[in-house]
Amino acid sequence: MAILSVEQAVSVKLPTALLEHAANQQAIFVPSGTIREVIDALEERFPGMRFHLCLEVGELRPFVNIFLNGVNIRYLQGLDTPAPAGASLLIVPSVAGG
Amino acid sequence: MSTRSTPLSETSATTPTAPDRSSRYSRQTLFAGIGPAGQERLTRARVLIVGCGALGTNLANLLARAGVGYLRIADRDFVEENNLQRQTLFEEDDATKGMPKAVAAARRIGHINSQVTVDAHTTDVTAENIEDLLDGADLALDGTDNFETRYLLNDACLKMNIPWIYSGVIASYGVSMPILPHETACLRCVFPTRPLPGTTPTCDTAGVLNGIVSVVTGMTATEAIKLLVGATDRLARGMTWIDLWENTHERLELPRMDDCPACGRGEYAYLDAALDENGVSLCGRNAVQVRPQQAMRGSELDLAALAERLAPVGEVASNGFLLRLRVDGYEVMIFPDARAIIKGTDDPAVARTVYARYVGA
Numbered sequence: 001m002a003i004l005s006v007e008q009a010v011s012v013k014l015p016t017a018l019l020e021h022a023a024n025q026q027a028i029f030v031p032s033g034t035i036r037e038v039i040d041a042l043e044e045r046f047p048g049m050r051f052h053l054c055l056e057v058g059e060l061r062p063f064v065n066i067f068l069n070g071v072n073i074r075y076l077q078g079l080d081t082p083a084p085a086g087a088s089l090l091i092v093p094s095v096a097g098g
Numbered sequence: 099m100s101t102r103s104t105p106l107s108e109t110s111a112t113t114p115t116a117p118d119r120s121s122r123y124s125r126q127t128l129f130a131g132i133g134p135a136g137q138e139r140l141t142r143a144r145v146l147i148v149g150c151g152a153l154g155t156n157l158a159n160l161l162a163r164a165g166v167g168y169l170r171i172a173d174r175d176f177v178e179e180n181n182l183q184r185q186t187l188f189e190e191d192d193a194t195k196g197m198p199k200a201v202a203a204a205r206r207i208g209h210i211n212s213q214v215t216v217d218a219h220t221t222d223v224t225a226e227n228i229e230d231l232l233d234g235a236d237l238a239l240d241g242t243d244n245f246e247t248r249y250l251l252n253d254a255c256l257k258m259n260i261p262w263i264y265s266g267v268i269a270s271y272g273v274s275m276p277i278l279p280h281e282t283a284c285l286r287c288v289f290p291t292r293p294l295p296g297t298t299p300t301c302d303t304a305g306v307l308n309g310i311v312s313v314v315t316g317m318t319a320t321e322a323i324k325l326l327v328g329a330t331d332r333l334a335r336g337m338t339w340i341d342l343w344e345n346t347h348e349r350l351e352l353p354r355m356d357d358c359p360a361c362g363r364g365e366y367a368y369l370d371a372a373l374d375e376n377g378v379s380l381c382g383r384n385a386v387q388v389r390p391q392q393a394m395r396g397s398e399l400d401l402a403a404l405a406e407r408l409a410p411v412g413e414v415a416s417n418g419f420l421l422r423l424r425v426d427g428y429e430v431m432i433f434p435d436a437r438a439i440i441k442g443t444d445d446p447a448v449a450r451t452v453y454a455r456y457v458g459a
Contacts, residue, residue, distance in 0.1 A: 016271050016341055017299055026344055062291035063245075063298060067350055072288070075353055090348060092339060094289045095266030095273045097301035098153040098243040 010038055010083045013090045022046045035066060036079040038089065053091065063094040122213075123165050136327035137165060141213075143326045144168040146235040148223050148251055150199040151175070152306065153265050154241025155187040156315035157322070161239075162207045162214045164323060169207070170217040172231050173199040173241075174387065175439070176420060176431055184308035195417040196431060220419065222389065222437060223247050225369050228254045237325055238262040239318065243300060249292045252277070252285040253369035256361050261325055265318045269304045270343030272314035275352070276321045276333055283352040284361040288337065292368065310342050386449035390436035390458070399436050408456060428452055 009029035014022055022028060023046070030041035036058075043050040053064050059079070060066065066073045067090040073081045083089060127137045143166050147154050150173035158169055177185075177192040177199055185199075192202040200218035207216050221227060223242075232238060232254055240263060242248055248264060255262040256279045264275040264285055277284050317338060324332050339348045359365045390397075401421050408414050412425030423430040428442040430452060438457050440449040 013346070016269050016344055017304065019344075026346075063289050063293040065288065067348075070348075070351055072350070072352060074290075075355070090350075092273075092337075092348075092350065094245065094293060094298060095268050095271065096243065096245055096293070096298045097268035097304070097306055098149060098151055098241055098266055 008032065008085050010085065011088045012038065012042065013088065015091055015093055017093060018049070018052055018091065021049055021052060032083055032085040032087070034079065035068070035073055035081050035083055035089070038083055039079070065092045065094075066090070067092060126164060131329055131332065132323070132327055136323075136329075139327050140165050140323065141167045143236050144170070144234055145322065145326075146170045146172070146231055146238040147241050148172055148231070148238060148247060149241035149243060150185075150187075150203050151181065151241060151243055152184040152267060152301070152308075152311045153243075153315055153318075154199075154239075155185045155203055156311055157239050157241055157265075157319055158203055158207060158216075159186050159210070160315060160319035161322065162211045162216075164319070165211065166214065166322075166326065168215045168217070170219065170231060170235065171200045171203055172219040172221055172223050173203075174220065174222040174433075174437065175199050177202055184306065184311045196415075196420065196422050197417060198419045198433070201419055220433060221435060222387070223250065225250060225371060228369070229258065232258055232260055235260055237322055239322060240264050240266075245292045245298070248285060249368040253360060253366035255279060256284060256364075257366055257369060263318050263321055263325075265314050267306050267310050267314050268299055268301055270307050270310055271339065271341035272310045273337055273339050274314050274317040274321065274334070275337040276325065276335070278330070278333075280361055281354075282335055283354045284358060286360040287355040287358045287362075288352055290359075307342065310340070313340055313342065384444055385439055385441045386443060386446055387437060387439050388449050388453040388457075397436060399432065399434050401432070401434060404432065404457075411456070423456060425456065426452075430456060432457055 010032050012028045012030060014026055019026060030038050039050055039053055053061060055061055068076065068081060068083055069087055123137050126132050127134050145161060145166055147158055147169060150171050154173065158171060161169060176196045177188045179193045181188055182193060187203045187206040198220040200220050204216040204218035207214055228250055238251060238255055238260055240248055240251060251262060259279050261278050264277060266273050321334055336352045337350045339350060356362050401416060405414050405416050405421055408423050412423050415422045421432040428440055431439045438453050440452050443449055
């Protein structure tokens with residue numbers, strides 16, 4: 001993979017629960033694109049990651065939320081939302097414990 | 099700290115011989131956001147706490163010490179030794195005796211603040227009883243460890259127009275999210291569908307640090323106080339997400355979804371759903387809760403008579419609130435409402451069989 005500059009990349013922040021599937025990297029930089037393409041890039045780097053984020057049909061799991069610059073992509077265009085260079089994505093699963 | 103310091107609140111200055119409530123709460127009435135008027139509101143407030151584990155005990159502790167006048171606490175479980183690391187109202191003796199959590203919490207709060215009325219319910223919170231539990235509450239706090247109850251609470255609070263606060267903790271992270279019915283995003287605006295049991299990590303599978311429990315309940319209790327004193331303009335709207343291990347803190351915007359089935363269209367699917375006739379639910383690791391069949395619901399077991407009947411088959415102990423039967427490698431905790439928690443299996447069919455054999459069909 002070509003080396004990305006921070007300006008060209010989208011930063012993806014993973015929750016603690018997924019760090020073990022991403023070689024413990026909390027912040028990952030991938031090329032800009034739609035959220036679907038970002039997830040494809042994550043899957044390419046960390047095989048199996050898509051399973052934790054998406055259902056078999058490819059849609060986001062209902063208890064997983066992705067925030068693009070602080071706004072839930074469900075309120076934008078879902079997985080088709082463009083994540084431009086410099087954007088930050090935060091993946092937030094629902095938290096069950098108590 | 100000096101014990102001779104003079105409380106500065108207005109009430110104490112004008113009524114020095116009155117019961118010294120103002121002195122007791124002086125450190126929070128001095129805070130301009132609360133003041134004596136806010137304290138009076140707290141004294142009159144009624145709060146339901148659903149679930150009394152890590153979140154529930156810490157929330158109850160903070161609200162009782164803050165002088166919230168009435169706490170209704172509902173929990174289905176009993177105290178175990180592995181709770182003591184984070185469930186701050188419980189002691190070793192409660193675990194040894196297997197005390198119901200709601201009862202043990204009420205007792206402890208009675209020693210912490212005798213001015214608080216605690217209404218303890220040892221019960222499963224279901225679609226059948228949640229509206230009764232919410233009746234008269236100004237606010238509900240989520241102390242549950244599962245989404246089954248949270249989605250139910252979301253539906254019931256929307257229907258009854260009662261604010262509630264979602265809290266959740268796991269491992270080193272947690273969330274707090276106040277929900278004002280029909281004004282802010284509700285749980286289903288954010289997470290449209292309830293995760294199936296077993297599909298998300300729980301404290302039983304991923305563990306939990308006691309520090310994140312303190313942080314999340316500290317935030318939630320403060321949001322609760324803001325709501326109860328009427329400081330809604332100060333509310334942390336949206337979801338606050340904190341990870342103490344990774345040192346992250348995020349405030350996430352969560353606008354309401356107009357087409358949300360619950361708060362948008364008024365469809366309360368979880369509240370309207372009939373109770374699972376099977377009546378069996380996973381209850382942490384290696385334990386299953388069995389509810390009585392429909393015909394037995396609402397009846398009260400005679401625990402003394404049951405203890406006598408079970409004595410020949412296994413080791414029976416009673417603490418006055420529930421029976422503990424040890425038999426065939428299982429530990430069966432039997433509650434007066436004919437529920438039982440069966441430890442020693444993850445298999446609902448096995449649990450149902452054990453229940454039928456010793457408690458009843």
